[in-house]
Amino acid sequence: MAVFLITFRETLEAALIVGILFAFLNKNKANKFKKNVWFGVFSGIILSLIFGFFFKLLNENLGDRASEIFEGFVALIGALLISSLILWINTKENFILNITNQLKKNFNTKNFSLILMLVTLVNILREGVETVIFLAAIPGDNSLDIVFGFTGILFAIFIGYSFYKGILKINISTFFKITNILLILFASGLIAYGIHELQEAYIIPIIIEHIYDINSFINENGPLGSILKGLFGYNGNPSLIETIAYWTYLIPTMYLTLKKNNS
Numbered sequence: 001m002a003v004f005l006i007t008f009r010e011t012l013e014a015a016l017i018v019g020i021l022f023a024f025l026n027k028n029k030a031n032k033f034k035k036n037v038w039f040g041v042f043s044g045i046i047l048s049l050i051f052g053f054f055f056k057l058l059n060e061n062l063g064d065r066a067s068e069i070f071e072g073f074v075a076l077i078g079a080l081l082i083s084s085l086i087l088w089i090n091t092k093e094n095f096i097l098n099i100t101n102q103l104k105k106n107f108n109t110k111n112f113s114l115i116l117m118l119v120t121l122v123n124i125l126r127e128g129v130e131t132v133i134f135l136a137a138i139p140g141d142n143s144l145d146i147v148f149g150f151t152g153i154l155f156a157i158f159i160g161y162s163f164y165k166g167i168l169k170i171n172i173s174t175f176f177k178i179t180n181i182l183l184i185l186f187a188s189g190l191i192a193y194g195i196h197e198l199q200e201a202y203i204i205p206i207i208i209e210h211i212y213d214i215n216s217f218i219n220e221n222g223p224l225g226s227i228l229k230g231l232f233g234y235n236g237n238p239s240l241i242e243t244i245a246y247w248t249y250l251i252p253t254m255y256l257t258l259k260k261n262n263s
Contacts, residue, residue, distance in 0.1 A: 002186060002231040003145045006134045007152030009179050014044075014127040015160025017099065021120060022164060024103045036113045040120025047121075048128020055132050068201040071137075075194030078137035079249070081130055082187040086180050086257060137190050138230055177261045184257060188250040189233015192242045199239060208240035 021037050062070055099119075106115045135149070198204045215236035219225045228234035235242065 002138050003135060004148040004152040005179070005182055005186065005231070006131060006138075007149045008156045009152075009183070010127045010131045010134075011153045011156035012160055012175075014124050015156055016163065017123045018120065019160055019164035020099050021103070021116065024100055028107065030107075033113055033116055036117040037120050040117040041124055043117075044121045044124025044128060047125050048132065051129055052132040055136060059136065065201050068197045069203060072194045072197030072201065072203070074133060075137040075190045075197065078133050079187040079190040079194065081133060082183050082190070083253065085130070086183060086253075137193070180257055180261075181254070184250065184253050185232045187253075188246050189229075189231075191233075191249050192235060192238060192246040193233045195242045195245050196235065196239070199241070204241060206239050206241070210237040211240045211243050213237040 018037060018041060022034065025031060025033050025037070059067065059070055102119070103116070106112050109115070135145075138145075195204060199206050213236060215225075218228070218234075218236060220229050220234055220236040225234060225236060233246075238246070
């Protein structure tokens, strides 16, 4: 399910941005520039796939210890990216208005077509790179991940298209508030998983290997445990540092986000 959440959120963000660009062009009767948007979309997708290919190739050609170090740092970087994503959404109260204002500012310039293409490419590429890193950071390997991934992408495209056509009304603010909470839980799990991998590689000391063990209640390798592990980084017997890192990130980040949501 974590794969679905990631691909859905990232694809929907990209789809909403493309929808905003098209809506602006329609409003200003500038349909001739739509080809620049599509060029930016496909260029961003291709570059994202290239990045994903080399990222996967690098990971597969590492030794055991190097792979643990790589996966540990990828998980921590993924958590950092999620945090910056949440911060960006919280500081950009109306990101639709922000993008529209940028388009208005440059609409009558001779470089508008290039600016439009670059805005599209950069946003699509950013979402693609984030998706690659987030997916690589998810612990475990589920045979249904591909299905979840494509389902998330297709569902997001459908929602984005329906929003653009006015078929579906979306409260963007509410959507981001809900997914931000899920992403915070996911990022907390990534931090704990990253610490775990770096401890396995002897980069971070273990101190206390298992501060508690509840695998007899919810086994991390069981049906429910596997879902919780993939979605929130559940570990039935975490180390001391894993536990401290998890709650040190989760509590203040969740508090600040909920406080922001209620303000």
